[in-house]
Amino acid sequence: MAMTKLLPLHRFEQFGLLSEAEREAVLALPGRPYTIDRGQTILRENDEARGFYLLLSGWAAVWKVMPNGGRQIAKIHLPGEPLGTPSMAMRRSTENVLAITDVVIANVPLARFGALFETHPRVAARFLLSVQQERIVLMDRLAAIGRVGAEASVASFLLDVKERLEPLGLVQDKSFDLMVTQEQIGDVLGLTSVHVSRVLSSLTSRGLIERNGRRYRLPNADLLSATAARPERQPFPDQDWLPAAR
Template sequence: MRLARHAILRREGESPRYIYLLLDGWVASSVLLPGGDRQITKFHLPGDLLGTPSMCLERTADTLTALTPASVSRVPLAAFGDLFQRSPHFAAAMLLSIQRERVALMDRLAAVGRTPALARVAALLLDLAERLGALGGGEVSEFELPVTQEQIGDHLGLTAVHVNRIFRQLVETGLVARHRQRVTLLDRAQLKSVSGRQERVPAQDVSWLVGARAEA
């Protein structure tokens, strides 16, 4: 299923009938706030599952919007549920994935609520670089950032003007280089220091999971 840039895959408040696997492109999850503002909860990258939080709800919790041209594979909820029955290993992997997402959300909430704007932007750039690196199997220090300053602000709780000011500061201090949508992380160590991010080390031994033992 192909999506044009700015196309809405699914709106907040609809009946949740599918989840989606993002094959390529970037997609944003967002919720509408009472005053009409938008909070972007996540920038999704290829390989992400979209729409899973709404599986437990009568109505979808967020809107999914393509930030770039994108491709998704649509999976009916019933078919997704069948996978849990057929493959305990898949169910175990989903459990771990959900817990990692909860940790990431916990870190984002702490950052938005308790860290300055510079730390929030630095943490976002590091997070995106790490996730893009995981897709390619290696460290990424240069990548396309196909989102606007307004969208970054909607994600981090900042105005577009403030985001622009922070990027200028990162460039002027030699931490980041920018050319249009191309971002280069010049000093990862200092960016990590500025961001105040917690180093989260994924568990290597997951043999305690029933599914992992059953299909080992």
């Protein structure tokens, strides 16, 4: 299947539309796509770093083994997002990446990505801006751990997933499929699965969310946002400082 049908471009275009030449350059980045089954490891900590991956479809999780043997999920990745970018600065991978669902991924060699800085510097700059947005979300979540209630953390998580699925066209009538378990939500937020279950039941009883299996609906995002512990962030609108398109 052509890469134009596989690779979502919203992460590259969230700071402005790509030119036709830039779109072609982005679509030429990944190698041959391949499938990894649900529950299989995509990347292991201490593997030799060979570029990064683009998640073409499916959900994946970045996780670390804690000193007590427990697991902490640092990030849930959705289609169109890069995997393994922190390891770009290292000789070996710094993280474990697990396929939460069946996934399709493709490798991006560092040399091929590096060429973008010369041939299409605006694309490379926008990619780095997108990665910085991920860093901000992670910092906000880390700052909230232990300082806000479980209800606020779960509400923030649900809103974040919905907002990231919307550019993919995977939200209809304010509803979406949540492809993570309550245990995995707990691993992201530092909560037990029992605690997550209680919070979801509370949010449901108050009409802030609706659930039918994996299908979640957020009927009033403003009310749910009032419950969530999320600082208001406003993207810098002026991108004139970025390199010109080539």
